[in-house]
Amino acid sequence: MTQVQAPVAIGVEIQPKRGSRRLGSVPLHIVLTIIMAIWAIPALGLLIASFRTAAATNRSGWWTAIAPPYEFTFQNYDYVLNRAGFWDSFLNSFLITIPATVLVVLIAAFAAYAFSWMNFPGRNVLFVVVVGLLVVPLQVTLIPVLSFFRDIEIAGNKLNGTILAVWLAHTGYGLPFAVYLLRNYIGGLPREVFESASIDGAGPATAFFRLAVPMSVPALASLVIFQFLWVWNDLLVALVYLGPIPQNHPLSVTLANLTTNFGGNWQFVTAAAFVSMIIPIIVFFSLQRYFVRGITGGAVKG
Amino acid sequence: MDFIAGLLANRIVAAILVVIAVPAVLVGYIALIEAIVSRLGRRWSGAIRPWLWMAPALAFLGVFLVYPTIATIIRSFQNRRGDAFIGLDNFVWFFTRNDTLIALRNNAIWVVLLPLLVVGIGLLIAVLVDRVRYESVVKSIVFLPLAISFVAAGVIWRLMYDVDPKVGTLNATVKAAGGQPVTWLSSAPLNNVMLILVGVWMFTGFAMVILSAGLKGISTELLEAARVDGANEWRVFRSIILPLLAPTIAVVATTIVIYALKTFDIVFVMTNGNFDTDVIGFRMYKELFNNTQPGRAAAVAVVLLIAIIPVMFVNIRRFRQQEAVR
Numbered sequence: 001m002t003q004v005q006a007p008v009a010i011g012v013e014i015q016p017k018r019g020s021r022r023l024g025s026v027p028l029h030i031v032l033t034i035i036m037a038i039w040a041i042p043a044l045g046l047l048i049a050s051f052r053t054a055a056a057t058n059r060s061g062w063w064t065a066i067a068p069p070y071e072f073t074f075q076n077y078d079y080v081l082n083r084a085g086f087w088d089s090f091l092n093s094f095l096i097t098i099p100a101t102v103l104v105v106l107i108a109a110f111a112a113y114a115f116s117w118m119n120f121p122g123r124n125v126l127f128v129v130v131v132g133l134l135v136v137p138l139q140v141t142l143i144p145v146l147s148f149f150r151d152i153e154i155a156g157n158k159l160n161g162t163i164l165a166v167w168l169a170h171t172g173y174g175l176p177f178a179v180y181l182l183r184n185y186i187g188g189l190p191r192e193v194f195e196s197a198s199i200d201g202a203g204p205a206t207a208f209f210r211l212a213v214p215m216s217v218p219a220l221a222s223l224v225i226f227q228f229l230w231v232w233n234d235l236l237v238a239l240v241y242l243g244p245i246p247q248n249h250p251l252s253v254t255l256a257n258l259t260t261n262f263g264g265n266w267q268f269v270t271a272a273a274f275v276s277m278i279i280p281i282i283v284f285f286s287l288q289r290y291f292v293r294g295i296t297g298g299a300v301k302g
Numbered sequence: 303m304d305f306i307a308g309l310l311a312n313r314i315v316a317a318i319l320v321v322i323a324v325p326a327v328l329v330g331y332i333a334l335i336e337a338i339v340s341r342l343g344r345r346w347s348g349a350i351r352p353w354l355w356m357a358p359a360l361a362f363l364g365v366f367l368v369y370p371t372i373a374t375i376i377r378s379f380q381n382r383r384g385d386a387f388i389g390l391d392n393f394v395w396f397f398t399r400n401d402t403l404i405a406l407r408n409n410a411i412w413v414v415l416l417p418l419l420v421v422g423i424g425l426l427i428a429v430l431v432d433r434v435r436y437e438s439v440v441k442s443i444v445f446l447p448l449a450i451s452f453v454a455a456g457v458i459w460r461l462m463y464d465v466d467p468k469v470g471t472l473n474a475t476v477k478a479a480g481g482q483p484v485t486w487l488s489s490a491p492l493n494n495v496m497l498i499l500v501g502v503w504m505f506t507g508f509a510m511v512i513l514s515a516g517l518k519g520i521s522t523e524l525l526e527a528a529r530v531d532g533a534n535e536w537r538v539f540r541s542i543i544l545p546l547l548a549p550t551i552a553v554v555a556t557t558i559v560i561y562a563l564k565t566f567d568i569v570f571v572m573t574n575g576n577f578d579t580d581v582i583g584f585r586m587y588k589e590l591f592n593n594t595q596p597g598r599a600a601a602v603a604v605v606l607l608i609a610i611i612p613v614m615f616v617n618i619r620r621f622r623q624q625e626a627v628r
Contacts, residue, residue: 032430032440035423039444042503045471046450046458061469062461095317099324106328111359118352128618130359133367134560135610139587140603141370143596148365172366175359177557181512184553188519204351205336209329218515225511233451256453266457273454280449281442288438 050076050270057267076271080258085246089254093279096163096238096250097231100170104227105220107171108178109186113208115179116187117194127183134176142240145169149241161243169241170231178223185219186212221290229280251276331358371607378600392601402602405580409609411494412501412562412581419502420558421551424509428517429539441514445507456571459500463487490578497579500568505561509554516550517543552620559613563606582606 048062051072056065065071080086114120115127149160159165189212197207213220235252242248255272335354339347381388396402427444431437447455463486464470467477476484486496520543528538544551566583573579575588582602590599 028430028433032427032434032436035427036440036443039446039503039506041471042458042462043443043446043450045461046454049458049461057461058469061471061474063471063474091314091317095320098317099320102321102324103328106325107358107362110328110332111356114352114355118348118355120349120352123352124618124621127621128614130363131556131617132607132610132614133363133371134557135563135607136367136371137564137566137583137586137603137606139566139590140374140600141366144370144373145366148369168362169366172362175362176367179359180557181553184549185516185519188549203336203340204355205332208332218518222511222515226508229448233449235451235453252451255451269454269457273450273457276451277446277449281446284442284445284449285438288441 054267080271089251093250100167100231101227103171104174112182115183131180165241221287374600378604405585415498416562417558420505420509424506427510428513447504448507452567488577
């Protein structure tokens with residue numbers, strides 16, 4: 001990890017935000033403020049609605065709640081957090097999301113490295129096929145994959161309905177985008193780096209773990225964020241492959257049941273939305289520091 | 303209670319195992335294949351190595367995407383029960399009906415507008431926030447919608463677009479400006495644009511994060527050198543940032559074009575395909591689950607697969623060019 005962090009720290013030091021002086025900074029701040037307002041207003045509306053009763057939201061706009069009389073209530077959050085099985089499903093979400101993210105990122109990085117820096121016949125054709133698989137709609141795969149899971153047994157247990165099945169499915173579905181993104185980034189790294197490593201006697205495994213991975217940190221970080229988000233918020237895959245047993249259900253399924261079981265209790269969805277957003281936001285914030293200039297900057301000197 | 307506590311403890315043990323075991327197995331796999339390959343002759347190792355590095359990815363793709371896709375293509379030529387081949391009948395059905403053709407037209411609007419707005423605004427934000435101190439604040443706000451589930455996004459945007467100016471944010475604004483309330487979601491073709499704007503709100507964060515990561519990869523020395531040589535900011539953007547970022551822009555644009563082709567969730571939660579807002583991704587879902595017409599649903603999916611060919615063609619050309627300059 002020190003290998004990764006050292007250049008980041010240097011990058012921060014040598015890169016004060018000098019650009020702001022060049023572009024007239026007043027229009028810059030105005031444009032960014034407008035953008036922030038447009039993006040924040042719907043989310044703010046959702047946040048305020050989550051603290052109001054359904055009757056109040058149906059009667060008047062969320063913006064009226066900012067002024068007195070204040071009618072805020074915690075009953076939506078109270079209901080969501082105290083549902084039976086809420087904390088179990090919270091843990092299940094981690095058990096599903098973390099392995100599904102690690103699997104996709106590592107397997108895609110191996111493949112992307114092979115596509116970028118190894119020569120083999122049919123390389124471009126195979127790559128186009130992989131990216132072409134991005135277009136396959138998820139709904140198309142449900143029935144064939146479900147029957148595949150039903151046929152497989154591991155140690156006497158059917159794969160269907162287990163958390164393992166959900167990892168495997170998410171890994172398959174996430175790979176085309178992951179390979180595409182990483183092939184693009186790893187393929188764009190400077191050739192000299194890998195040539196000099198090879199001359200110094202480093203094998204592909206060393207070049208991959210010591211050079212390609214540390215230099216691709218911004219791309220890997222964005223991939224981790226998106227795969228994490230996608231699996232965390234996924235409803236369809238979990239519903240289909242886990243089946244109706246609530247014991248294995250992740251947060252998304254448990255929260256979606258809030259509305260379907262009681263018919264349009266959408267005010268609970270607003271509270272549920274903020275509860276389930278917390279973890280993805282933490283992941284985003286903790287990975288944001290890797291989006292810093294200067295990671296590849298010094299790699300090709302001399 | 304003991305049982306629940308035991309279960310939780312077991313799960314936490316399982317979780318720790320999983321966090322360590324999954325990466326260990328994968329790194330171990332690479333160590334193992336390299337140990338084997340390096341013992342082979344030079345000729346053999348060069349031929350076998352790439353396939354071993356790609357093997358896990360190819361296995362996953364084969365099971366979860368290639369095999370279902372082939373099954374779908376075959377299914378698209380079969381009848382409803384899947385026991386007889388009926389030639390192109392399913393495709394004739396698709397291209398001769400008014401509602402499917404409207405869905406196709408709506409997808410055309412999605413495919414043009416969504417990538418244009420998402421990539422354009424995402425690039426603008428990525429370039430602008432690079433110059434301010436509150437970069438992480440802007441990024442977090444634009445990223446926020448990605449973390450919201452589609453169901454919740456549907457709730458909030460129905461409130462935004464509500465016809466009643468007392469409840470609907472947008473019509474309250476229109477009324478405050480002295481206009482008449484607009485039926486945002488039920489008047490075609492405006493409603494398609496309104497749905498696309500929900501997509502822009504949700505996916506600009508995606509474009510911004512990836513483009514920003516690409517932007518951070520451009521060396522500072524290069525930008526500073528251009529500025530020292532007297533290039534203004536627009537020139538730096540046009541002549542350095544844009545060409546160097548082109549591969550990343552292409553990745554984002556391709557991903558969004560494909561999302562626009564497959565679009566389903568937003569239509570599902572906002573209008574349920576009513577008022578001429580149907581799209582082919584939703585059409586397929588309805589044929590598969592509501593009308594139980596798997597043959598027709600498969601044909602709709604095949605139309606999607608065919609629609610992507612031009613995008614793939616552009617991508618191949620770009621990769622050839624990238625190979626040439628590298």
